[in-house]
Amino acid sequence: MNTLPKSQQKRDALVKATIRLVNNNGFHATPMSKIAKMAEVSPGTIYLYFKNKQDLVNQIYIEVKAAFSEFAFKDYKEDLTVKEGFKNIWKNIAEFKLKEIEEAMFLSQCDNTPIIDEPSRQEGLKHLQPLLDLMERGQKEGIIKPVSPYMLYAFSIYPIAFFMKLQERAIFKLTRENIEEAYEMAWNSIKV
């Protein structure tokens, strides 16, 4: 109903505010009124851009997920070797999760919580395909272990989420050096 960018500025402010507040308090503990206040907008204005609260998070989830995969595959090309391609993608994912912490934490909360509705969840899922394709190629070339792609993902990509959470709580920070170590561990876990 309201996907037109009437005033992109206001919509952006709402998105930003929602991400921050949901990160800090959770979906159900962030009132629309607080979102409006942080976005310096009237509560009623939210409903010019989003149908309701559910639609608000759904839209944000899909958009952030899209931005994430855009970033993840930004410099991936078909003609890279499997190893180069994987390194590219892994580094990008790590960079996104450790730099765009707010967005990444928001995705994490959505993915670990029943706040996103099923269609949006599905929508968000399809973005991984290029990575899965790459891994399959690696398997055909005999470079990557012939196991389920879920397993490959679990041991190579998924751990990055753990670093993100540690970093967000200021418990542990990936530095230039140990990010290289981490990448090596990731690659070793999937390479033949």
Add this chain to the structure above:
Amino acid sequence: MNTLPKSQQKRDALVKATIRLVNNNGFHATPMSKIAKMAEVSPGTIYLYFKNKQDLVNQIYIEVKAAFSEFAFKDYKEDLTVKEGFKNIWKNIAEFKLKEIEEAMFLSQCDNTPIIDEPSRQEGLKHLQPLLDLMERGQKEGIIKPVSPYMLYAFSIYPIAFFMKLQERAIFKLTRENIEEAYEMAWNSIKV
């Protein structure tokens, strides 16, 4: 054959109901009244066992976390080799997360969401110590990579959570065989 005192039965029912409902709906979307109904108890009764809603999840979180680590380290002994010890613990953690899905999902939601208060979160954290100690021992023995324990954890243990979520959504199920594969990948990622 249930010889627990009546009150313990009620408390148990409340805990069970809370876990299930929070898993399905999230903390803020599960009313106390629904918990009471599912536990076949009056809403007022909840407050005989728990100070308030926050206290309810806090207590459950701590208890489930304790049960989890109890299970994880149940057959761990100091005189096992590092490799044997790690295998023990890894298998137990996997078994818990894949068998006691409700409890494990509950922990996951608590850990990815701002519903648990900080003291309880700290309380839950200390349970990992034996594993960290074991890893440190492995490093001293030159068996385990000399990197941050967080890194070791991220690549060996954390991936299990991913399998749990896949299994819960019936997307992918670890079988007897590929759980062995998974364990190998975990060990390979941390061994020297």
Add this chain to the structure above:
Amino acid sequence: MNTLPKSQQKRDALVKATIRLVNNNGFHATPMSKIAKMAEVSPGTIYLYFKNKQDLVNQIYIEVKAAFSEFAFKDYKEDLTVKEGFKNIWKNIAEFKLKEIEEAMFLSQCDNTPIIDEPSRQEGLKHLQPLLDLMERGQKEGIIKPVSPYMLYAFSIYPIAFFMKLQERAIFKLTRENIEEAYEMAWNSIKV
């Protein structure tokens, strides 16, 4: 869900308050909060007795309609002559509409407005049956004009509603004498 008389007093007060306020302001212009206040009850309490605002008026409509027809046919018996029976019923209806003005006005507003949902409207309709039966009997006996029952109703019963409205606005009041005149006009309009 809540048809049990937990505290009939509170429910009665709510019904009374709703009727009065809806009469004065219309359905959509009477907030639940005002109903609660007039009934000296908390807003939340309304929802112990009624599912929502719509259910509130629906239930009241059905109940008042039932009370109305109960009253209308209270001393009607099958063995009365058609003329006696009609007089009985007509007088009762008139008495109800002119004495229980609040209830009658409430029914009138519901019947002239799209505030009642269709099922409740149907529910309310069936109460007229005994009168229609009587009229049919009268037609068979050759005492009452052989025209559509709707026509008989329109010219004999329906006019009473007009007197009710006049009375409510203090424009005109049926007295003991002219109520007799009115009855005569009603009977003359349908008798052969």
Add this chain to the structure above:
Amino acid sequence: MNTLPKSQQKRDALVKATIRLVNNNGFHATPMSKIAKMAEVSPGTIYLYFKNKQDLVNQIYIEVKAAFSEFAFKDYKEDLTVKEGFKNIWKNIAEFKLKEIEEAMFLSQCDNTPIIDEPSRQEGLKHLQPLLDLMERGQKEGIIKPVSPYMLYAFSIYPIAFFMKLQERAIFKLTRENIEEAYEMAWNSIKV
């Protein structure tokens, strides 16, 4: 062929839309925005023609009431006999209520509901005067029953409203024949 000034066209569209929507949903359940949409006009535009929502219905009520009585008395002349005059008026009223159902239903809802303010209501009332005058003349001539004019109205004119509602709900339709019957019943109820 519509040569009305553009602004008049807009006002007409607003009036039409309001009547239809208020008929279907009631005054308070028809948002200004919906009226605007149905009239293919911006919400803000409504306020160029009407001071506010109350003024909107007030004006429409008065206008429709005027149109109604215009129609009712359109071929009434002082030199007709009482009987001829009454027949004229009655037939016109019936024609209006059964043909211009939307307008007639709107009036009915306004007259049975507290949505019109008192001044407008008074304004609408005065239109009946010619009919009352005619009846009084009939009484003086000894043709019409010497009872309150309200009584005469209640039994001769008011029943038409009942037919209108039946027709609107497709329950009963006055045909050419029984409209004659109805008229006879009306006349019989007031004639001496």
Add this chain to the structure above:
DNA sequence: TATGAATGAGGATTCATTCAT
């Protein structure tokens, strides 16, 4: 201990109205 009716603060959403363009 246990109940569950009652409370009332809080939150999502709607909508009459305004105002800058």
Add this chain to the structure above:
DNA sequence: TATGAATGAATCCTCATTCAT
């Protein structure tokens, strides 16, 4: 005149918590 984005007060309803029994 006409627009429609923006406002924010008002409204329905939920739900954590209490308390009399």
